[in-house]
Amino acid sequence: xxxxxxxxxxxxxxxxxxxxxxxxxxxxxxxxxxxxxxxxxxxxxxxxxxxxxxxxxxxxxxxxxxxxxxxxxxxxxxxxxxxxxxxxxxxxxxxxxxxxxxxxxxxxxxxxxxxxxxxxxxxxxxxxxxxxxxxxxxxxxxxxxxxxxxxxxxxxxxxxxxxxxxxxxxxxxxxxxxxxxxxx
Numbered sequence: 001x002x003x004x005x006x007x008x009x010x011x012x013x014x015x016x017x018x019x020x021x022x023x024x025x026x027x028x029x030x031x032x033x034x035x036x037x038x039x040x041x042x043x044x045x046x047x048x049x050x051x052x053x054x055x056x057x058x059x060x061x062x063x064x065x066x067x068x069x070x071x072x073x074x075x076x077x078x079x080x081x082x083x084x085x086x087x088x089x090x091x092x093x094x095x096x097x098x099x100x101x102x103x104x105x106x107x108x109x110x111x112x113x114x115x116x117x118x119x120x121x122x123x124x125x126x127x128x129x130x131x132x133x134x135x136x137x138x139x140x141x142x143x144x145x146x147x148x149x150x151x152x153x154x155x156x157x158x159x160x161x162x163x164x165x166x167x168x169x170x171x172x173x174x175x176x177x178x179x180x181x182x183x184x
Contacts, residue, residue, distance in 0.1 A: 009077045016176075016177070030149070046117045063101055080170075080171045099145055114126060
């Protein structure tokens, strides 16, 4: 039994842009998070932290817009895999959405527990009381969720490459339409 053919089908351009923009921003955000402490204490580090918070909010908004587009206007394609693999693929996609939104939520929770300078322009207020232990636990979960996103996205990308180079079924061409006319 073969999976459903995907040779001529690709997602609409908005879905493709949402996908690749999300991927690039998530990787850039993770790299930024891992390098914030390399900046010297002071205005440059404050700017790096402010940029991280701003980009996190932007990614959250982007993913919400992506979900709305996916359920309301995006092109729906037939399953490319057998039932179990199709369910797994959908679980990974929705799991990534939830991980990103959860990571953004944890980041906002961290910001709400401490006052922070925003681009050295003004102080963001503390919105909730929290102990240092609570703040540290949320920070740890935020970092874990961010790293988990990269691991799951890496597995997602690996699956796309398996489809391209081992299964030769055109799944990767759904997100990179020019691949539909080229060989594996």
